Amino acid sequence: MKSCKPCNPPAAAGARAAPPCTGGAAECAGTCAGAGRLESAARRRLAANARERRRMQGLNTAFDRLRRVVPQWGQDKKLSKYETLQMALSYIMALTRILAEAERFGSERDWVNLHCEHFGRDHYLPFAGAKLPGESEPYGQRLFGFQPESFQMAS
DNA sequence: TAGGCCATCTGGTCCT
C-alpha cells in the first residue's frame, strides 16, 4: 500500500463523517498504475477496516455493559473508557473487601450492624446511595474510594 | 479556542 501513497487521500483517516470506506486504498487501486495486483490488496484492506470497525464496536458494547453495572454516583455525564476501567477496578476491590469482611463476621446481622448502625435502625438506606447529614459523599462512594478527577496514570 | 474523548484508517505483528 505504501507505493500508492500519493493518490491516497490524506482525509482517509478520521472518516467518521464519511463512513465506511470512501477513497483510501480502494480508490487508490482503481486509479494507480498496476491496479490489478493492487485490487486484491485494496479489497483485503477494506475487509480489514470493516473487521476492525466491528471489533471496536464490540469493544464499545462491552464498555457500555460495564458502565451499566459500575456505580456512577449520580454523574449525568457518562464515564469515559478510562474512567470506566478505573471505576470497575475500585468497585471490584471494594466488593472483594466487603466479602472478606462478611466472612470474618459470623453472621449477616453482625456485618450489617458494622456498616449500617450509624444510619439508624428505622431508616437504613442502601449503602451505595446513603449519605449522612454533613457528609460530602455517599457512604458507598467513600467505601470505593474512586474519584474521577483524582486518579493518576499508572507508571 | 484549547483540550479531552472518540471513531476510523492504517501498517505491523502474531497466530491459526
Added chain:
DNA sequence: AGGACCAGATGGCCTA
C-alpha cells in the same frame, strides 16, 4: 493467506 489484535495518526465533536 487471512484474521485478530495493537498502536499511531488524524480529524470531528463537545465543553470549559
